[in-house]
Amino acid sequence: MDNSELERKLRAGREPTLEPAYVEDFPRLVLANLNSARRETIRAQPSWRPRLAWALATAVCIIIAFAAGHRHGRISAGRDVLANSRVIDEALALFPNRVRAIVQDEHGLNLILSEQADVPASTPIYVRICDGQHCSSLVTFSGQEILLAGQKITVLSDANGGIILEGNKFVWSSVAKNQTGRGLNIRAKLL
Numbered sequence: 618m619d620n621s622e623l624e625r626k627l628r629a630g631r632e633p634t635l636e637p638a639y640v641e642d643f644p645r646l647v648l649a650n651l652n653s654a655r656r657e658t659i660r661a662q663p664s665w666r667p668r669l670a671w672a673l674a675t676a677v678c679i680i681i682a683f684a685a686g687h688r689h690g691r692i693s694a695g696r697d698v699l700a701n702s703r704v705i706d707e708a709l710a711l712f713p714n715r716v717r718a719i720v721q722d723e724h725g726l727n728l729i730l731s732e733q734a735d736v737p738a739s740t741p742i743y744v745r746i747c748d749g750q751h752c753s754s755l756v757t758f759s760g761q762e763i764l765l766a767g768q769k770i771t772v773l774s775d776a777n778g779g780i781i782l783e784g785n786k787f788v789w790s791s792v793a794k795n796q797t798g799r800g801l802n803i804r805a806k807l808l
């Protein structure tokens with residue numbers, strides 16, 4: 618079909634006859650339909666907030682995984698990451714009143730969290746324990762019980778800055794400088 622045939626068919630058609638009441642109500646009907654369609658469109662569009670929350674959560678997880686992997690590479694090179702206060706500050710900021718300990722051993726860096734935000738804010742305590750072949754470091758708070766090298770260890774600090782470690786088979790104090798706990802080389806200090 619070319620343009621001339623189309624024009625002939627359009628001219629042969631007759632104009633529809635509309636009732637005057639319909640012509641008068643037509644603009645109002647169109648506006649009513651447009652308003653109801655717009656309301657349905659607004660309701661049908663999902664909120665952007667859940668998408669933003671998921672995107673931020675995913676980004677945070679990726680950053681934490683990258684940082685942990687990056688730090689794990691440093692740990693395997695023999696470096697004591699817990700001596701760096703930035704690592705501790707980041708963990709405490711991410712999980713306020715939930716960090717029971719940050720442990721570094723031959724398996725890498727482990728974050729031990731409380732199920733509830735019930736860890737009191739106090740001065741962090743750095744502890745390094747070596748048994749001759751293996752060394753483990755941890756940062757924790759006074760009053761915490763931590764499983765380290767297969768032993769449950771209670772870490773305490775006193776008002777004068779002294780540190781006491783109590784395990785299943787030993788007691789160690791930072792006040793008695795030459796004391797070691799059953800062949801263990803222990804260093805501890807307040808951070």
